[in-house]
Amino acid sequence: MTSYMENDTDTHRNGAADSNHHTAKKPKLTTLLPISEPLIHEEFSHHQPGVARLNNGSFGSCPRSVLAAQSAWQLRFLQQPDDFFFNKLSPAILRSRAAVRDIINAEHVDHVSLVDNATTAAAIVLQQLSRRAALGHFNRNDTVVMFHCAYQAVKKSIEAYVTPIGGSVVEVQLPFPVRSDDEIVSEFKKGLEKGKLNGGKVRLAIIDHITSMPSVVIPVRQLIKICREQGVEQIFVDGAHAIGSLRIDVKEIGADFYVSNLYKWFFSPPSVAVLYCKDNSKNVHHPVVSQEYGKGLPVESAWVGMRDYSSHLVVPSILEFVNRFEGGIEGIMKRNHDGVVKMGTMLKESWGTILGSPPEMCASMIMVGLPSRLCVMGDDDALRLRSYLRVYHAIEVPVYYQALRNDDRDPRDKDGFITGYVRISHQVYNTIDDYHRLKTAVNQLLEDGKVCSGLPKE
Numbered sequence: 001m002t003s004y005m006e007n008d009t010d011t012h013r014n015g016a017a018d019s020n021h022h023t024a025k026k027p028k029l030t031t032l033l034p035i036s037e038p039l040i041h042e043e044f045s046h047h048q049p050g051v052a053r054l055n056n057g058s059f060g061s062c063p064r065s066v067l068a069a070q071s072a073w074q075l076r077f078l079q080q081p082d083d084f085f086f087n088k089l090s091p092a093i094l095r096s097r098a099a100v101r102d103i104i105n106a107e108h109v110d111h112v113s114l115v116d117n118a119t120t121a122a123a124i125v126l127q128q129l130s131r132r133a134a135l136g137h138f139n140r141n142d143t144v145v146m147f148h149c150a151y152q153a154v155k156k157s158i159e160a161y162v163t164p165i166g167g168s169v170v171e172v173q174l175p176f177p178v179r180s181d182d183e184i185v186s187e188f189k190k191g192l193e194k195g196k197l198n199g200g201k202v203r204l205a206i207i208d209h210i211t212s213m214p215s216v217v218i219p220v221r222q223l224i225k226i227c228r229e230q231g232v233e234q235i236f237v238d239g240a241h242a243i244g245s246l247r248i249d250v251k252e253i254g255a256d257f258y259v260s261n262l263y264k265w266f267f268s269p270p271s272v273a274v275l276y277c278k279d280n281s282k283n284v285h286h287p288v289v290s291q292e293y294g295k296g297l298p299v300e301s302a303w304v305g306m307r308d309y310s311s312h313l314v315v316p317s318i319l320e321f322v323n324r325f326e327g328g329i330e331g332i333m334k335r336n337h338d339g340v341v342k343m344g345t346m347l348k349e350s351w352g353t354i355l356g357s358p359p360e361m362c363a364s365m366i367m368v369g370l371p372s373r374l375c376v377m378g379d380d381d382a383l384r385l386r387s388y389l390r391v392y393h394a395i396e397v398p399v400y401y402q403a404l405r406n407d408d409r410d411p412r413d414k415d416g417f418i419t420g421y422v423r424i425s426h427q428v429y430n431t432i433d434d435y436h437r438l439k440t441a442v443n444q445l446l447e448d449g450k451v452c453s454g455l456p457k458e
């Protein structure tokens, strides 16, 4: 077992965030103990006791050892800000970028920027699109193609940056529940055809690697190959949930832009994300302009004015944490995937329902159908059930409403059509009891003859 210790001998720098000009120093290796169940418990002992946290997907989680490393960085800044700013910050950000580069297999650390979150990355990508439009690379019938269930912030970014330049959006319906990659590929192809109607060009395809709600792993490589064949100009993969739950190889994936949050499944504190840009050209900028403007996105992103950068500096400490698990991060991914499939299967069997996708189309989250008798008839009902489970049972789990398609693929249980799903997550701190509590809470509602619209509104 090895530990990555930050190397303190990095010297000088001559400005705020000129990290491109440094080479990352290899971390020192020391020995750490492998982790055990009690130690895992201790690492997450700041979690409120008694809460079944089945929603790692939304906000992630950060172990105590990484939080301690973050506090140490914050203190080092406060102890001697001038020295920190001139001598420590830039090399430390570079160390984090270099570590992430290895994880996602980017060509070079210059293609890797650390930003706050996927929302910031979406602004970066869409702003460069609108800048290209200003330079004449956009015509009236040009389009952006994406899934209808793309994350709301991404959709709003399109409204903010693409609509004003006269572009329109084609939304591809994600088939759900979904049975195979082919179903997704077929819908996506239709979307691309639509995007090219009236002589337009698809300027950008936005493809989730793992959709948020409903949650499904998307066959990105297949879709990107099709995009390239069809002449799509740029591809942005929203892998907000990917690092720590799926293996990522950005060279193999072949997108122009790839973002992944580190705080969801890679144990970082809030908040940090990686944005990979295949072409590290000067046309891509951070939305917050600082004195680093024009030095390339990685450098621009490393200084966006005075703020707390500690969450961007802890990647080596995260590696230390994950390497205490058998198989490191790959071992954690497998453990979570196997766990979520097992627990999802247990729930669907107890409730007599279905999984929203085959196990191979999920990573560390899976959709499980809720019994039709609960009558999840819309988003309000879904929210009511989610609040009820949190307030009355201390269970954190997102609930999703899926309208019927009115065809023979609409899923049924013994009493009727399934229109509600829970999205369960599995992270290393979860126990079987968390999922049994959810099973029992739902079964109790059925036993009491309750439907969602009758649940108290919190």
Ligand SMILES: Cc1ncc(COP(=O)(O)O)c(C=O)c1O
Residues within 6 Å of the ligand: 057, 058, 116, 117, 118, 119, 120, 151, 153, 154, 208, 210, 211, 212, 238, 240, 241, 261
């Ligand atoms: C698919 C997807 N994209 C983007 C985001 C936005 O992430 P953030 O809030 O970190 O910007 C999320 C958040 O859950 C997401 O699920």
